[in-house]
Amino acid sequence: MDKEIEVERKGLGTPATRAGIIENLIHKDLIRRDKKNLLVTEKGNRLVSIVEDKFKSAETTSEWEMKLAKISSGEVDKEDFLREIEDSIRELVDRYKNNLNE
Structure with missing residues (x-):
């Protein structure tokens, strides 16, 4: 938890930054919306597996x-x-x- 707080203090994980990141991931077909949930796509899974x-x-x-x-x-x-x-x-x-x- 302390690491997450430190990361957020450095400008990551804030609602403002998350919204832009999420929209970019949706636009690139790495995740998709399903009602209130965000789900990884096959393309997203492949990318994560090789990085x-x-x-x-x-x-x-x-x-x-x-x-x-x-x-x-x-x-x-x-x-x-x-x-x-x-x-x-x-x-x-x-x-x-x-x-x-x-």
């Missing part, structure tokens, strides 16, 4: 949101941030390639 846990975590999202705020205030360089994400993705792809070759 590395690190990229799905609230902690990573929170960290990225904080860095984006620092980019907008000039404290962090945009190119450094993008390079960090690219490096993480390359590392993941390399790890999967190595596992396939074993």
Whole structure:
């Protein structure tokens, strides 16, 4: 619970941010509405199953949101941030390639 409170303090999980995220997920056919419920679609399930846990975590999202705020205030360089994400993705792809070759 403490982690959730900390994540919300950093701008994630608030009603304002959730509404936009939910609408975007519906628009991309990753979830759908069923009366008062939100249900994952087959496309959403497939996406979640292939994405590395690190990229799905609230902690990573929170960290990225904080860095984006620092980019907008000039404290962090945009190119450094993008390079960090690219490096993480390359590392993941390399790890999967190595596992396939074993």
